[in-house]
Amino acid sequence: xxxxxxxxxxxxxxxxxxxxxxxxxxxxxxxxxxxxxxxxxxxxxxxxxxxxxxxxxxxxxxxxxxxxxxxxxxxxxxxxxxxxxxxxxxxxxxxxxxxxxxxxxxxxxxxxxxxxxxxxxxxxxxxxxxxxxxxxxxxxxxxxxxxxxxxxxxxxxxxxxxxxxxxxxxxxxxxxxxxxxxxxxxxxxxxxxxxxxxxxxxxxxxxxxxxxxxxxxxxxxxxxxxxxxxxxxxxxxxxxxxxxxxxxxxxxxxxxxxxxxxxxxxxxxxxxxxxxxxxxxxxxxxxxxxxxxxxxxxxxxxxxxxxxxxxxxxxxxxxxxxxxxxxxxxxxxxxxxxxxxxxxxxxxxxxxxxxxxxxx
Numbered sequence: 404x405x406x407x408x409x410x411x412x413x414x415x416x417x418x419x420x421x422x423x424x425x426x427x428x429x430x431x432x433x434x435x436x437x438x439x440x441x442x443x444x445x446x447x448x449x450x451x452x453x454x455x456x457x458x459x460x461x462x463x464x465x466x467x468x469x470x471x472x473x474x475x476x477x478x479x480x481x482x483x484x485x486x487x488x489x490x491x492x493x494x495x496x497x498x499x500x501x502x503x504x505x506x507x508x509x510x511x512x513x514x515x516x517x518x519x520x521x522x523x524x525x526x527x528x529x530x531x532x533x534x535x536x537x538x539x540x541x542x543x544x545x546x547x548x549x550x551x552x553x554x555x556x557x558x559x560x561x562x563x564x565x566x567x568x569x570x571x572x573x574x575x576x577x578x579x580x581x582x583x584x585x586x587x588x589x590x591x592x593x594x595x596x597x598x599x600x601x602x603x604x605x606x607x608x609x610x611x612x613x614x615x616x617x618x619x620x621x622x623x624x625x626x627x628x629x630x631x632x633x634x635x636x637x638x639x640x641x642x643x644x645x646x647x648x649x650x651x652x653x654x655x656x657x658x659x660x661x662x663x664x665x666x667x668x669x670x671x672x673x674x675x676x677x678x679x680x681x682x683x684x685x686x687x688x689x690x691x692x693x694x695x696x697x698x699x700x701x702x703x704x705x706x707x708x709x710x711x712x713x714x715x716x717x718x719x720x721x722x723x724x725x726x727x728x729x730x731x732x733x734x735x736x737x738x739x740x741x742x743x744x745x746x747x748x749x750x751x752x753x754x755x756x757x758x759x760x761x762x763x
Contacts, residue, residue, distance in 0.1 A: 631661060
């Protein structure tokens, strides 16, 4: 090929690269289509250099990934059953364990059965797969899981002792998990002594999903010696404690369960973290970020007041300010509701450090 035709082909290739915006696949196709000279050709070296510049930073094509990477990369879906290689599972190239990646993201759940069949072990994962799933920021819908996936998730919970965890227990007792029968794992833990009183860094009753407090599972845990009071102290877990979660999600049945056993919770909740102060449900509820729905916020304030909550009590972290004063500072829509109750003078004076009148 003489210089002029070669230059024309080079120009066409460069134009093609520019028009495709550096797309790896298209750029590679242009390179193949030019068929310019050989790898030792100076013109070909220029083409390869331009291709490298335009595709710098682009992700590898799915074909270039190993079988584990391809199975657990969203752009390479859908997963092809039978495609995983044992060697790739053992040395996947990921910084995280393949089981953890597959468990925490439902789009990769179809990969779980084959990972387990070909030797992947949850005990070797730095972060337990079920803990990773339990801490997912998105609600987990088990109704979309196949029977094979459900069996795999159950195995991960049963085989890895680290799954006996506050956050995993919350997940497995959720409505979706109960509908899928995964709450049986919690009952199995109880039967095996894995939830014995005094042996955990969390309270199973507080770890339960608020909606599960009305189920036989909660009654079973109480019969085994667990109490609501034991669920009010410090615990190991990332998700909110049970009472706080019931408050945040407006689970009135769960709140009734807590108040029946610990009536003082309506006014003050012990800190679940070592250096923090107790907190007041009414004060927590009027914070806009706690309950995003303004209507739910108002309904919860009414509910707490109906159970005897005192809006004139002082804040633990700011004794000179009451809940009402705090709500006014926030310009909360609940102020009028909070001011409405008539509090006996003795209670009012005590809440304000002995001063007469209602402080703000």
